[in-house]
Amino acid sequence: MKYCSNCGTLVRLGIPPDDNKERYICDACDTIHYQNPNIITGCLPRWENKILMCRRSIVPRMGYWTTPAGFMENGESVEEGALRETMEEANAEVEIVRLFSVSSIPHINQVYMIYLANLKNLNFFPGPESAEVQLCSEEEIDWDNIAFSAIDYALRNFFKYPDDNQIHCNSISSKRR
């Protein structure tokens, strides 16, 4: 951030009164611009013992595999965002079972919230951001080419604890790829 989004004046970095962190401050219109983490919301779409995987056709991580997930949008719930992403990326209709994993990634200011969901049918097909979509058992997943650490974490917990009813939480501190 270089300019105030409210008045167009150059901002400065400084610690506001009653705060202890540096923020972008506009001295012209007295606006403090806070910057906060984003939520990535998505699903593990399940059919029997398989998960619907998407091979990405866009950057970042083009060509790598993920499950349907993306930035939560204003005006929706986390669950609605997960359903939307699953439709956008794989044209897949699912019913959410439960929140399955929460992964914080502090160094990129992201929080992944991944839901276990049951596929309602097998009429899925690739959306514009996917090169292919495919149901994969544990053995069929291309583990060496998972796009995102938080998705790898969710998938590994799904296959490791198939009858688990726990939520899996972690914090990913380095760029493990």
Place this chain on the structure above:
Amino acid sequence: MKYCSNCGTLVRLGIPPDDNKERYICDACDTIHYQNPNIITGCLPRWENKILMCRRSIVPRMGYWTTPAGFMENGESVEEGALRETMEEANAEVEIVRLFSVSSIPHINQVYMIYLANLKNLNFFPGPESAEVQLCSEEEIDWDNIAFSAIDYALRNFFKYPDDNQIHCNSISSKRR
């Protein structure tokens, strides 16, 4: 948003190529400015069958009761944010037990993530944003004056299902106050 935070030019609202939602677009430097929900992270600090409540000394909802919670900051995990808020608002040392509730509030673009946590000791005292802090049993909570719907939801589930090991999720759609 009126001006581009990257170059200071006036932005316009429009739907970018390959998108389906209106964004603020800068035609001068080709930046698309996405706006996404914020996470409110906090704790239900528990001591036996009581929860540590804080009476707010700041707006919004000054004078109303809440548990320690606030905006998640860049560079921290959700859990770290919950611990930080609990220290800032109540000077309370806690150990997180588990993620207890997730509440989406689409009309204000917020997601509350509230952790059940055990107080390590009783040395808590009000931080600058709290007028008083107090351990309250279910009967002692001032239910008519809870500051935020998502905190009310977490508290009610805590007292209703004391031995529950489930995560409680909801979406709060109207301004119930």
